Amino acid sequence: MTVTAGILGATGAVGQRLIQLLEPHPDFELVTLTASDASAGHPYRDVAKWRIDAPIPETIAEMTVRRTDPDDIPDDIDLLFSSLPSDVGKRVEPELCEAGYVVSSNSSNDRTAPDVPLTIPEVNAGHLDVLEVQREERGWDGALVKNPNCSTITMVPTLAALDSFGIEQIHVSTLQAVSGAGYSGVSSMEIIDNAIPHIGGEEQKMEAEACKLLGAFDGREINWHEADVAASCNRIPTIDGHLENVWVETRDEITTEDAAAAMRSYESLDLHSSPDPLIHVFEEPDRPQPRLDRLHGNGMAVTAGGLRETSNGVQYNCLAHNTIRGAAGASVLNGELLLRDGWL
Template identity: 70%
Template sequence: MTTNVGILGATGAVGQRLIQLLDPHPQFEIAAVTASEDSAGKTYREAAKWRIDTPIPQSVADLEVRQTDPTYVPNDVDLLFSSLPSGVGEAVEPKFAEEGYVLSSNSSNFRTDPDVPLTIPEVNPEHLDLIEVQRDERGWDGAIIKNPNCSTITMVPPLAALDDAFGLERVDVSTLQAVSGAGYSGVTSMEIIDNAIPHIGGEEEKMETESKKLLGEFDGAQVRWNNFAAAASCNRIPTLDGHLENVWADTSADVTPEEAAEAMASYPSADDLYSSPEQLIRVFEEPDRPQPRLDRNRDNGMAIAVGGVQETTNGVQFNCLAHNTLRGAAGASILNGELLLEEGHL
């Protein structure tokens, strides 16, 4: 038996990825798609300028696009995936939660709110229990949960492995982020070809704050954020997909590169969730890996690749990579949806 789902912001880049991933999904069936008022009333094929390298699923192509408002979404939709711009999400997502809808959202709004679960199922599934706190405090029948920023989600699983085994004192990260992370119209070709842009607005703050919440402890009432120090420098480079990150992690206990690599390679996946890869973190011995073109699509784009693990004065340095629109966006939202279903929150 499948669960009816809807997609808010279905015509955008992440919305299209959601459709691509959900169409063959064994647990979910797309029953509604929404977009702006200009697109409402059209078929999805008419409204969406499809940019994914596989055809529009026939089951979605002829769906009527609805306005992004609870009035226009069928009551038999049990889960909504939101890929709305953050400003729109901030205004609209609470309206859906008030009407009883459960949202698995990729939008950046509310991620650090104390009663909103920010979740990577392999890392902190227990944070999902914040849903009950959220419902009590806001009086909602529905709920909103979030997946983290696409750059944050790349480094947090390796950091979780190190934190569990050795403790984290400080994390410094420099990113080399793909242009798809800015959306189709986010960076023009004249800006990025033969160039690199050493600033991505708001990205550093997201990495520095979201990572501490994700690696915090839920005590039954609130998440007590991890207190390691964090600093990020985020850069846009002319690769299409795949965020590559250089990470320096200072640990509480002494650690060798071999011990760090083993801790990351053995970090458990979420075996009971359909989209979680068989091996969450693949660690390369080669010093020149991972690379976006070679490693972003491992395990359907849902694995984290790590390489170049080296000893530093206070811990280890390593490189990590994930597919930013799969593991970092659409796939992350779907994985959270699977966790919601598994834990009985739908």
């Protein structure tokens, strides 16, 4: 089954990555692109400063950009992928859902709302069922699904693999690529020969989103995981790929062999964009590295390594491609899950 799809905020960095992933996708036919009012009415090639290291697909280049407004989007769109700025998404996405559109969103607004599923399909696909509550309480014919923050996505699959040992505390320090801030988000004078030990709001996102993702849906609400999470987020001068140092304290005894086996055996899904394996574990102590390992599984896999035992758990490093697995690819994967589970 092929469904019609559109992209909200198609000219930005994540919007461009969405085009790269969706244009050849076997399940989605990309028929609509939206952007700001200033870009609307023009061919995409004339308003997008294309940054992807591959040409703009010709069918997309000539497509006329529409306004990001329910009145300007065709009624017969099955699924909208949103890469809107959060302040715009907060206003526009509910309007679109009320108008009957299903939205798979990368925007940060509403990620922790009780009736909005925040999903990594391989981790918590069952949380999608909260859409029944969402539609009932909000009176929507459409639906809103969120993927997590790029740094959260990097860490949480590895945590899900270890949760059978009873995770009680999580500490994480991130080394995040500059592309996570957008093309003009960090100036070269700030980041070259430097590291910036603060990313506004990032720690809070990781701490909250991880607990929601690892929680359990009881049929009416998502009961968040009770682990204590503490995050420290840092920007470093790599282009793509978020590397994270994670310390996990568990209730039950866990060895490095236990942790490696749990990660390696953690099941992926039979979705078009989901990698197999989901988590690749390195034996080498100096891996993963952003330049070498960010494109594992076509950029959709999580890699881990540097495992060692601590007094009450394990420490390890993990890595994912922040604009593929951590953003556009995550939204596409959620779209595939919505299609598989009959929400479209």
